[in-house]
Every structure is written in structure tokens, then in C-alpha cells.
Amino acid sequence: MKIIIGLFFLHIIKSDLVEGIVDTTVILRKRITLGCMYSGSETIVQCSWFKFNGSFEEPLCAFHNTYGKYISEKYKGRMSFVFENISSDMSITLTETSKQDIGIYFCYIALFPLGTVKKVIAVQEDDFGKIMPSSHQTFTENSTITLNFQYTLEGDVKKVTLERFTDVKMDTIVSCEKLMNSRTKATYGFDFINRILVDCSILHNITILIYQAASTDEGLYKSYFNAGSQNQTIVVNMRLKKGISPLYTVAVMYGGSLVIIIAIISIAVICVKRKWKHKSKETIPPTTSSTYNVEYQPRSGTMYGEHIYANLSELKS
Structure with a gap:
């Protein structure tokens, strides 16, 4: 147990700010699941969960491939892993939640031989409000589908953010940003790395390719174009139907x-x-x-x- 605690507290570091994007935002409920699934082929050695507490990362739990699992005394009895054995899905569930659980959470996955990857999850009290789709599109399951978002107003688009909304959460798909040298940079959300392809070469015309689309890919896809004073939001309601053999x-x-x-x-x-x-x-x-x-x-x-x-x-x- 001393060994796993030592490995666990190696991740408690000073943090002046949360770097990068928030991968997933979850609405606070009495019972919430914070998803953290790794889709790569590397070997998972350890998974560690922390909550950002202003100036440091507060430990929640850890799961090591050899030494087993550890849960902080503060969360014992109301926190559990979705799967009891270490796997590609290292999601956790919190029960009997309160406003004290609102905040930013980090999921660190130690991989061999790649290193450590991180997912950022936000828990908020307010819902997302009413989101009205601009169009409805239906595709076939297990096929490669294409969603296109085109900016129709005047102005130079500097940044585009693509998000997917379901009933209780929002996932950041990608953030496309124009750099100083007129090139564009694409920063993918944790759950969409190696799963989809987004063409950010032309910021006023964004195309998403989703490979082997499944029911979990359904939802409202929102594209927000930031062009200074001429901003535009486009929402597509994407649904899937059963495929024909x-x-x-x-x-x-x-x-x-x-x-x-x-x-x-x-x-x-x-x-x-x-x-x-x-x-x-x-x-x-x-x-x-x-x-x-x-x-x-x-x-x-x-x-x-x-x-x-x-x-x-x-x-x-």
C-alpha cells in the first residue's frame, strides 16, 4: 500500500491554471459518471484521478496494474470505478453529490511506453440551455459519415470550436485556431483522438469525418465560428439508423x-x-x-x- 500511495502522490503538483481545453463538461446530478477511456493500443500501467482545488490537485483515487486500487478517505463510500479491473475504461462514478463536487477533474493515464496522457472534465451546476438545431441529418450505423459546417457571414474566421451535446454532457471535439504564419492548429478533445478527422485548413468551411459511426456518436453537433464581431453558430442534429446487411x-x-x-x-x-x-x-x-x-x-x-x-x-x- 505504501508503494501505491507513493506513486499516487507523484501527481500532486502546483497548478496556477488549467492548460488546454476542457474535454468533457458534465451537469451535476445526484449520481454522475466521469468518463475516461483510452482508445490506443499501449499498455495501461496506472490511472489516477484528481480534482483541481485552486492551487493544487486534490487526490481522489488511483488504480495500478500491479498494486491494485486506492481511494482517498474523503471519497470512500461514494466513489467507485466503473470497472473493478484495470482496462481501457477507467471511468469513475460519484454518488450523493453536492455543490462541493462542482469543479475541474483530471484523469491521468500512465501508458507504456508512451508516457502519461490527461483528460480534463468539468462538473457544473447549470444545464446547457435549449439548443436549437439548424438542420437534421440521418446516417447509417457502422458507416463513415461526413458533417459539414460553413461560415456564411462576412469577416475573417480566427477560431472554430466543435462540440457535441447529449442530455447530460458536452464533449469538445476539436478546436481549430489560426496561427501567426497563417497556418491552422487543430487540438482534439480526448475522446476523439484517432477516432475522427477534422479538416481545419479552411476555417470558414469545416468538415468532420466520423469512422464506423455508432449510437454513442449521436447528438447535437455545434460549430462556433469566432470572427470578431461577426460570430456564427451552426448546430446539426445527427441521428443514426440501423444498417442493412x-x-x-x-x-x-x-x-x-x-x-x-x-x-x-x-x-x-x-x-x-x-x-x-x-x-x-x-x-x-x-x-x-x-x-x-x-x-x-x-x-x-x-x-x-x-x-x-x-x-x-x-x-x-
Whole structure:
């Protein structure tokens, strides 16, 4: 236990400000889940959770691949890992929450051989308000989908922020910003690294590619264009429908032809099997000839009193 506590407190450092973007914002409820899932292939060695407390990071819990888990005394009884064993999902759940739980949380994942990655999560009391979609778009599950956001006002766009809203949380997808050398920089949210591709080369026309879209990708996608005095917000309500299997698609396209083809193939297979079976019987060598004398005894009262003998040697051969 002393070893894991020592590893745990290595992350307690002075912090004058929260660097980077907030990856996820969660609305305060009596029970909340702070998600932290790593999608890479590296080996997870340890996961540590902290809460930003103005000037330092307050420890919550830690989970080590060898030494097990540790929970701070302050959070024992109302904090738990979503999965009891270390895995790619190191999310935690807080119960019996109060306003004291509002703030910024950090999830550190120590990876071998990459190093440490961090996710920033904010818990706030107020909800996100009513968000009205500009358009509705429906796609098929497990396909690569494209969402396009185009700035239509006058002005030079300097920064674009893309976010996804669901009922109780908001995820930052990417922040695209113009640099001094006229190039653009894209900073992805933690949950979207290596999952999507965003073209930020032209800030007034942003395109998102989502690979193998799943039901968890549904929601309101909000694009905020910052162009000084001429700012613009575009919201797309993205939904997914169940995909159609390739076999069903072929059947619909070619109608009864597919059924006919299957029937022909089935008949051909049956004919070949029968022919092969018949040929196998013909090639079986005859057995050694033997003589079987079978004696039939007539029933009493029959008109034939003599014995009947049958020689089956010829019949067997």
C-alpha cells in the first residue's frame, strides 16, 4: 500500500491554471459518471484521478496494474470505478453529490511506453440551455459519415470550436485556431483522438469525418465560428439508423435471381453427392462366397410334409 500511495502522490503538483481545453463538461446530478477511456493500443500501467482545488490537485483515487486500487478517505463510500479491473475504461462514478463536487477533474493515464496522457472534465451546476438545431441529418450505423459546417457571414474566421451535446454532457471535439504564419492548429478533445478527422485548413468551411459511426456518436453537433464581431453558430442534429446487411441488399437488387442461383447450386450439389455415392457402391469388392443352408420347418397341419432347403451361396454372390 505504501508503494501505491507513493506513486499516487507523484501527481500532486502546483497548478496556477488549467492548460488546454476542457474535454468533457458534465451537469451535476445526484449520481454522475466521469468518463475516461483510452482508445490506443499501449499498455495501461496506472490511472489516477484528481480534482483541481485552486492551487493544487486534490487526490481522489488511483488504480495500478500491479498494486491494485486506492481511494482517498474523503471519497470512500461514494466513489467507485466503473470497472473493478484495470482496462481501457477507467471511468469513475460519484454518488450523493453536492455543490462541493462542482469543479475541474483530471484523469491521468500512465501508458507504456508512451508516457502519461490527461483528460480534463468539468462538473457544473447549470444545464446547457435549449439548443436549437439548424438542420437534421440521418446516417447509417457502422458507416463513415461526413458533417459539414460553413461560415456564411462576412469577416475573417480566427477560431472554430466543435462540440457535441447529449442530455447530460458536452464533449469538445476539436478546436481549430489560426496561427501567426497563417497556418491552422487543430487540438482534439480526448475522446476523439484517432477516432475522427477534422479538416481545419479552411476555417470558414469545416468538415468532420466520423469512422464506423455508432449510437454513442449521436447528438447535437455545434460549430462556433469566432470572427470578431461577426460570430456564427451552426448546430446539426445527427441521428443514426440501423444498417442493412450486404446479403439483403443483393437480394433486393437482383430479386428472385439470387434464389434461383442458390436453388441451382443446391440441386447440383445433391446430384454430385448421389452420383458419388452410387459410384462408391459399384466399386465395393464382392465378399468371399459362403454356403448357407437354411432349413424351413413346416407348421403343423400343412399340406407339405417334406423339408425345404435353400442354397443362398448363389444369391449372395
